[in-house]
Amino acid sequence: MKSKQKQNFDLDFFLPYLLNQAAEVTSQNFQAVYKAEFGMTRTQWRVMANLGKKGAMTASEICRLTFVEKTKMSRAVQALQENGFLVREAIEGDRRSEMLSLTAAGKMAFKTLGTRAIDYDQGLRERLGPAASQSLEKILRLLIGS
Amino acid sequence: MKSKQKQNFDLDFFLPYLLNQAAEVTSQNFQAVYKAEFGMTRTQWRVMANLGKKGAMTASEICRLTFVEKTKMSRAVQALQENGFLVREAIEGDRRSEMLSLTAAGKMAFKTLGTRAIDYDQGLRERLGPAASQSLEKILRLLIGS
DNA sequence: GTCATTTAGTTGCATTTGTAACACTTGCTA
DNA sequence: TAGCAAGTGTTACAAATGCAACTAAATGAC
Numbered sequence: 001m002k003s004k005q006k007q008n009f010d011l012d013f014f015l016p017y018l019l020n021q022a023a024e025v026t027s028q029n030f031q032a033v034y035k036a037e038f039g040m041t042r043t044q045w046r047v048m049a050n051l052g053k054k055g056a057m058t059a060s061e062i063c064r065l066t067f068v069e070k071t072k073m074s075r076a077v078q079a080l081q082e083n084g085f086l087v088r089e090a091i092e093g094d095r096r097s098e099m100l101s102l103t104a105a106g107k108m109a110f111k112t113l114g115t116r117a118i119d120y121d122q123g124l125r126e127r128l129g130p131a132a133s134q135s136l137e138k139i140l141r142l143l144i145g146s
Numbered sequence: 147m148k149s150k151q152k153q154n155f156d157l158d159f160f161l162p163y164l165l166n167q168a169a170e171v172t173s174q175n176f177q178a179v180y181k182a183e184f185g186m187t188r189t190q191w192r193v194m195a196n197l198g199k200k201g202a203m204t205a206s207e208i209c210r211l212t213f214v215e216k217t218k219m220s221r222a223v224q225a226l227q228e229n230g231f232l233v234r235e236a237i238e239g240d241r242r243s244e245m246l247s248l249t250a251a252g253k254m255a256f257k258t259l260g261t262r263a264i265d266y267d268q269g270l271r272e273r274l275g276p277a278a279s280q281s282l283e284k285i286l287r288l289l290i291g292s
Numbered sequence: 293g294t295c296a297t298t299t300a301g302t303t304g305c306a307t308t309t310g311t312a313a314c315a316c317t318t319g320c321t322a
Numbered sequence: 323t324a325g326c327a328a329g330t331g332t333t334a335c336a337a338a339t340g341c342a343a344c345t346a347a348a349t350g351a352c
Contacts, residue, residue: 009260114155
């Protein structure tokens with residue numbers, strides 16, 4: 001009678017599910033901000049945040065950093081350009097890609113949203129407490145870097 | 147000179163971003179399974195997993211449990227029905243909604259995918275270690291329940 | 293140098309999703 | 323009981339996404 005009783009699968013303990021819920025809940029709230037104020041999608045906001053923090057780079061570099069599909073990236077960059085948040089400049093020595101950088105308007109938007117994001121993040125971390133925040137960050141990095 | 151230096155926003159420390167990445171990475175891998183084997187979307191798989199574990203219930207009940215939008219839910223239910231995984235039955239006393247439950251094929255699919263899911267989850271937890279897994283679960287629940 | 297391979301990015305099409313409007317039922321209230 | 327608000331679900335249309343095919347440029351083998 002030592003049957004290795006296989007318990008029924010329970011979604012509520014499935015890590016991918018829990019991660020998705022948490023991601024949805026936390027992102028949804030903040031999405032309202034960049035959507036309402038600058039009409040941006042999540043991908044656009046991320047592209048901008050990358051350029052804002054790390055300076056000019058090409059689309060494919062951002063792809064590698066963010067794991068975003070190149071098609072999605074292409075369209076996000078186009079939209080940001082059309083809305084005047086970034087410009088593309090030729091790279092000498094390689095005409096396949098272009099260097100992307102924020103315009104003045106883009107920098108302004110980054111500054112505004114960045115401040116909001118810091119506040120929002122702060123709120124989350126306060127709810128979790130410092131230990132849990134640290135811990136969560138570490139665990140998530142472990143999952144991502146795979 | 148005691149300026150409260152406001153540091154620049156860094157996406158790499160933004161919890162919603164990290165959560166999204168982790169959710170994407172972990173879900174993506176498992177998605178390949180239910181997509182390839184049963185042609186299901188993520189939402190469909192979740193609906194089925196709920197019905198499989200918790201038994202018959204209405205669409206709106208699943209909505210409340212999973213935080214899925216009712217439109218998305220409606221379409222997932224329809225697809226599952228068309229593919230023979232669930233049936234709808236009238237509820238007496240309330241003709242607004244119908245009771246959903248898995249068919250034999252649905253139960254079979256749930257059993258198959260459930261086993262795979264348990265294995266997959268196990269793999270993740272082993273990579274994190276028991277303490278971190280527990281901790282992660284608790285923190286995520288804290289974020290979700292808000 | 294020439295040709296195959298890789299890298300960067302775009303476009304087209306099918307699917308999925310989000311939002312608003314709608315239909316229908318039930319419950320409440322006056 | 324008449325009428326109005328709230329709950330459940332569907333539909334229509336626009337926007338976003340995924341995937342495959344494509345153009346163009348750089349790299350590498352020979």
